[in-house]
Amino acid sequence: xxxxxxxxxxxxxxxxxxxxxxxxxxxxxxxxxAACRRRLENLKLAQSAFAAYEPxxxxxxxERKPRSTSSHMERLLSFWRKIPEKRAxxxxxxxxxLVLQMSINFNREMKQSQPERQNRNxxxxxxxxxxxxxxxxxxxxxxxxxxxxxxxxxF
Amino acid sequence: MRxxxxxxxxxxxxxxxxxxxxxxxxxxxxxxxxxxxxxxxxRLCELDCHAEDxxxxxxxxxxxxxxxxxxxxxxxxxxxxxxANKCLNFRRSHFxxxxxxxxxxxxxxEMLAIPDGEPCQLEALEEAERREIVGAAVEALPAxxxxxxxxxxWENLSxxxxxxxxxxxxGTVRSRLHNARALxxxxxxxxYELP
Numbered sequence: 113x114x115x116x117x118x119x120x121x122x123x124x125x126x127x128x129x130x131x132x133x134x135x136x137x138x139x140x141x142x143x144x145x146a147a148c149r150r151r152l153e154n155l156k157l158a159q160s161a162f163a164a165y166e167p168x169x170x171x172x173x174x175e176r177k178p179r180s181t182s183s184h185m186e187r188l189l190s191f192w193r194k195i196p197e198k199r200a201x202x203x204x205x206x207x208x209x210l211v212l213q214m215s216i217n218f219n220r221e222m223k224q225s226q227p228e229r230q231n232r233n234x235x236x237x238x239x240x241x242x243x244x245x246x247x248x249x250x251x252x253x254x255x256x257x258x259x260x261x262x263x264x265x266x267f
Numbered sequence: 268m269r270x271x272x273x274x275x276x277x278x279x280x281x282x283x284x285x286x287x288x289x290x291x292x293x294x295x296x297x298x299x300x301x302x303x304x305x306x307x308x309x310r311l312c313e314l315d316c317h318a319e320d321x322x323x324x325x326x327x328x329x330x331x332x333x334x335x336x337x338x339x340x341x342x343x344x345x346x347x348x349x350x351a352n353k354c355l356n357f358r359r360s361h362f363x364x365x366x367x368x369x370x371x372x373x374x375x376x377e378m379l380a381i382p383d384g385e386p387c388q389l390e391a392l393e394e395a396e397r398r399e400i401v402g403a404a405v406e407a408l409p410a411x412x413x414x415x416x417x418x419x420x421w422e423n424l425s426x427x428x429x430x431x432x433x434x435x436x437x438g439t440v441r442s443r444l445h446n447a448r449a450l451x452x453x454x455x456x457x458x459y460e461l462p
Contacts, residue, residue, distance in 0.1 A: 120378055122381065124444070127444070129425070129426050150386070151381040151383050153386045155449070157386045157387070157389065158452040161389065161451065165401055166398075
């Protein structure tokens with residue numbers, strides 16, 4: 113193999129990823145070739161530079177956003193998992209809201225129909241008085257009229 | 268007795284989490300969240316503003332699906348496979364197509380020449396200057412080179428594991444790593460030699 117062919121194996125040689133025969137060929141070539149040794153040194157430099165590279169803190173947002181902390185994740189997940197346990201509570205709450213809504217509707221309906229009902233009651237009483245003059249209401253009215261002092265006459 | 272979770276392997280942490288030890292999950296989250304966010308950021312390219320949200324979804328998936336993990340691969344391979352799938356689905360939902368945008372001008376088949384001059388003496392530089400040169404050189408690489416380097420040089424995955432995560436042939440992983448390092452060596456040299 114010439115230097116050009118050997119150089120294609122150097123990166124994998126560095127990583128220990130060559131098959132036995134290729135590994136042996138490269139290992140035998142290097143002591144005799146200064147240029148290939150320098151190539152290998154340049155690859156090692158690139159490898160160590162990348163390995164030591166620390167990008168700007170990528171996950172600053174992980175700290176900044178409360179939802180990204182693991183404890184928040186834990187709370188979120190535990191809520192999901194507890195949904196079946198909370199079903200009874202949710203049903204009870206829904207029932208309570210339903211009863212509340214129904215009672216509000218009932219009260220509103222009662223308030224709206226009160227004058228109408230009073231009118232209807234008054235009409236019923238009048239009707240009753242006409243049909244039954246001996247009824248208590250009529251008699252009471254008649255007694256009241258009798259007890260009233262006679263109107264003074266101008267004569 | 269207080270357990271030192273930092274001393275446990277990923278698989279051991281996962282087993283403990285499955286058996287109900289929540290701090291084991293906290294440890295996995297703490298250990299991988301930066302790298303996972305970075306991997307997603309590079310993989311999403313121009314959509315990288317969504318990286319943190321996707322990273323959270325990845326850990327949510329790990330949390331919910333841990334019990335179904337069969338321990339047939341390493342935890343890291345599984346974790347990054349989840350990331351890669353999330354990114355793929357996200358890109359599909361955004362662009363309504365099946366693939367990711369390859370932004371590199373370097374073709375997979377083309378094998379770049381490795382510089383054969385004396386390696387630059389980065390260690391002789393001051394810390395801040397070295398950081399600046401390395402940071403600029405790394406960020407100049409195409410995204411698919413950076414994500415492959417991350418899996419190899421940060422996570423120490425084998426070529427076959429990287430192929431599994433990225434859903435590409437192992438031969439492509441090999442050529443991609445070769446090109447990524449050759450290009451990084453060139454970028455470092457170029458920036459180191461700048462007046």
